[in-house]
Amino acid sequence: MPAPERLPAPGVSATGKLEELLARGELTVVGRIREASNAVLLCTVAYGGLSADCVYKPVKGERPLWDFPDGNLAQREVAAYLVSEATGWGLVPPTVLRDGPYGEGMVQLWIGPGGSGEPGGEDTGDGESGGDLLALVEGEEAGEGWKPVALADVGEGRTALLVHADDPRLRRLAVLDAVINNGDRKGGHLLPAPDGRLYGIDHGVTFHREDKLRTLLWGWAGEPLTEEAREVLTALAARLADGEPLATRLAELITPVELAAVRARVADLLRTGVHPQPSGQWPAIPWPPV
Incomplete structure (x- = not known):
């Protein structure tokens, strides 16, 4: 029996195939990434002659957060991926919500050094990612x-x-974080891929109705958005309208109030035309920063 074909990090044409692999493939747990604060399992996934390394975060392994009482981390991780895909920037690795060996959870393509139990795609706390x-x-x-x-x-x-770095990839990620209200953009959540792409991971603390933006990417705060960002946000606003497929899918993952807050943040970015600035109501940088 031939070995499954190994899939690399996604290009635009491969995204749909990877989503199917992650959603329908057989998950095999390789090990646990112990540096993570919640249960994070490194797995392989195989389906239809294809295989890849992935991360599986079961809902049962999540620690409750008092300020995020609704839904779960896994749902918000998938919602962040859907918004990222809607921008066309592809800043979040392919991510699905599915059943696994320990129940429902988030499954995301591994980005980093080869699987084999080496935790290159998660926040290891050393800031090298x-x-x-x-x-x-x-x-x-x-x-x-x-x-x-x-x-x-x-x-x-x-x-x-x-x-x-004054890097256009980071600047796009800063815009995405403002849209999804990312409360935990650390240095270890930035994963440059060998092909030059940049991915962001760990989006469980997102989509809160209140302003929770905490990030290391404040370098453009108060500066005008790029023309590209304004065009992307205009298109995203249309896709977030009631009845649109993106809005319908997000409504299954976050609350109506949180979805309304996403729309309001996009509208506010377009109205002001600038990158947001720290609110001053709480620490603007996550801890630890890496």
């Missing part, structure tokens, strides 16, 4: 090609400037 996208620099100037975020305490009474 972001590659050359984040840095600490001396002084108060970010330097060419970088955007300042905040001063960070590096010990012994010293501070350094936290910066991120």
Whole structure:
């Protein structure tokens, strides 16, 4: 019997095939990623002669969050993927909601070093997943090609400037995070792929009705949105209208109030025409930042 064909990270044409593989394939648990705060299982998935590595996060393994009483992390992860796909930017790896060995959960294509139990696609806490996208620099100037975020305490009474790359991929991700109200955009959630694409992972803390945006990507705060972003947001607003397929699917994953909040955030971004700024009501940067 021939071995299943291994699928690489998705291109546009491969996305539908990967979604089918993730949704219908046989899941085999390889191991557990212990650095994660909730149950995260590294798996292989095989279907129709194809196979891939993936991450499976069962709902039963989620720790309850007092400020996210509705739905679950898995549903919000899938909702984030659907919105990402609707933008056309493909910033979130293919993600589905399905039954698995430990019940219903989120299954997402693995992005990172080969499966084999090596946790390259999850937040390992070392900050290396972001590659050359984040840095600490001396002084108060970010330097060419970088955007300042905040001063960070590096010990012994010293501070350094936290910066991120002035990268169009990161800028798109900053717009997506503003739309889905991402409360946990850490450095370890940024995964550059070998083909040059950038993916963001861990979107369970999203879609809250209140402003919860916490991110390392504040470098464009208050700056005008790009023309590309405005065009994408205009198209997204239309796809979020009642009766549209995207809105119908999101209504199965988040509450009506949360869906209304998504529409309001898109409308507000288009009205102001700028990247959002920290609200000042709570810490703007997640902890730990990586």
